[in-house]
Amino acid sequence: MTNTHILVHTFDYLEPTSLEETISLLAEYGDRARVLAGGTDLVVQMKMERLAPRYLVSLRHVPGLAGxxxxxxxxxxxxxxxxxxxxxxxxxxxxxxxxxxxxxxxxxxxxxxxxxxxxxxxxxxxxxxxxxxxxxxxAEVVIAGPDGERRLPxxxxxxxxGKTALQPGELLxxxxxxxxxxxxxxxxxxxxxxxxxxxxxxxxxxxxxxxxxxxxxxxxxxxxxxxxxxxxxxxxxxxxxxxxxxxxxxxxxxxxxxxxxxxxxxxxxxxxxxxxxxxxxxxxxxxxxxxxxxxxxxxxGRQEARSGEQGAGSKEQGKRVAADGRCEITLKVNGETHRLWVAPNELLLNVLRERLHLTGSKYGCGIGECGACTVMIDGKLALSCLVLAVAADGSEILTVEGLAEPDGQLDPLQEAFIEHGAFQCGFCTPGMLITAKGLLKEVPKPTEQDVRDYLKGNLCRCTGYASIVRAVLDCAAK
Ligand code: FES
Ligand code: FES
Missing domain, CATH: 3.30.390.50 (CO dehydrogenase flavoprotein, C-terminal domain)
Incomplete structure (x- = not known):
């Protein structure tokens, strides 16, 4: 039985800063390398020990790939x-x-x-x-490789x-x-x-x-x-x-x-x-x-501006890497900056809980299915059980501990959860709160259907969904 709490296998984590560098790494390492983008499938496969790549090539700092x-x-x-x-x-x-x-x-x-x-x-x-x-x-796909670019339907x-026309060294x-x-x-x-x-x-x-x-x-x-x-x-x-x-x-x-x-x-x-x-x-x-x-x-025709989502800019400098492969990263968590040395296979959830002692974010399923570990990274929802800590380097992270004001004044969502009794054991509540925060940021006046759809990835084993939905709607209304 696999333990989805951790990533057992380790690997070299690589962050190329150009398409050319990415292609060259993929060509050099062939089948031993895997491309890391969102990680929602790859990290799960690695946690389940179905895949054990020797190299992970992150697209995080490769410009021009998003938008x-x-x-x-x-x-x-x-x-x-x-x-x-x-x-x-x-x-x-x-x-x-x-x-x-x-x-x-x-x-x-x-x-x-x-x-x-x-x-x-x-x-x-x-x-x-x-x-x-x-x-x-x-649709056609555009594929870059060592011999240039090709397109195919x-x-x-x-x-x-599980099989595609991508050849070793190629990138979609x-x-x-x-x-x-x-x-x-x-x-x-x-x-x-x-x-x-x-x-x-x-x-x-x-x-x-x-x-x-x-x-x-x-x-x-x-x-x-x-x-x-x-x-x-x-x-x-x-x-x-x-x-x-x-x-x-x-x-x-x-x-x-x-x-x-x-x-x-x-x-x-x-x-x-x-x-x-x-x-x-x-x-x-x-x-x-x-x-x-x-x-x-x-x-x-009314929307000719480019999409708001653009690729990450190129990285200014490489990470510091220790002889044992650990990398030095900086995380700004709930406004506080932390410098840490992490192994490439350390997960953000484990770093938050075990190194920074922020235990609000919960370990539930470990494979992206329950939402208990939800945090915000640079203002976007993320399942911290599927994020490599090294891939969050330089990011601002919000956990449930950061929702309240420094003086202890609770966030309006927290107040609404209390008012509506929107929790029983409370295990799912941190993930629910952060996800609901993301909803109200994206859709300030949601309908009940919006709330149910947005929260569908957050499971509550006490099944208190009705009061949770009421609390979010009430908070939005106020
Ligand atoms: S623990 Fe991350 S989604 Fe379940
Ligand atoms: S309140 Fe118990 S899991 Fe949701």
């Missing part, structure tokens, strides 16, 4: 752009609604903030949430479960999408056991309308084949035809027959086929309706 830019040709999304940034980008919402919806349904809020689109694609998972809409919009990037740097044609409608649906789980089946449907006829269609499903699957036979049923209930039903029947799902822990093959049939019917009708209300270009 969304739009021009008349289409959209370019840097590989290190977070899922959350894509979800919230108004230009993505206007031009590629299915992609924004896929990002909204992606795991938990914390994982959306930490996880990146490049990481999600490079996992090569057939259940990827971002792959179906990106393939449906004819995203659909060909996936070779099998961006995803580019052509601008949709006028009268395009799109939608993303996902069926999963619980909100934050991987999909039993997900699907993106894109249709282009020409009056009553289907000018073009893309139907792409996840978790129904070894790679994200484009249902070309069903598309062929639709293209050039006048849309009708019978046509939609026939396309849905064909789609459910051409996928090749398996039975596994999340679902059965039979049920997956049935979901594909139903998703196709619902998705085609909704995408068709949206295509009739097309205003993508006009909406996106």
């Amino acid at each position: 969304i830019s739009v021009d008349e040709v289409g959209v370019r999304i840097g590989a290190r752009t977070s899922i959350r940034a894509i979800r919230r980008d108004p230009r993505v919402q206007a031009l590629y609604p299915a992609l924004a919806e896929a990002c909204a349904s992606f795991s938990t809020t914390q994982v959306q903030v930490m996880g990146t689109v490049g990481g999600n694609l490079c996992n090569g998972s057939p259940a990827s949430d971002t792959a179906p809409p990106l393939i449906a919009f004819d 995203l659909e060909s990037f996936f070779l099998g479960p 740097t961006a995803v580019v999408l052509p601008r949709p044609r006028p009268n395009t409608g799109s939608v993303f649906y996902k069926v999963s056991r619980v909100a934050a789980d991987l999909a039993k089946v997900n699907g993106a449907i894109v249709v282009i309308r020409d009056g009553d006829r289907v000018a073009d269609a893309r139907l792409v499903f996840g978790s129904v084949a070894p790679t994200p699957f484009r249902a070309r036979k069903a598309e062929a049923v639709l293209v050039g035809q006048v849309l009708s209930d019978d046509l939609v039903a026939e396309a849905a029947r064909v789609a459910s027959e051409e996928v090749s799902p398996i039975d596994d822990v999340r679902s059965t093959a039979w049920y997956r086929r049935e979901i594909v049939r139903v998703l196709t019917i619902d998705g085609l009708n909704e995408a068709w309706r949206r295509a009739g209300e097309w205003k993508g270009s006009e909406e996106a």
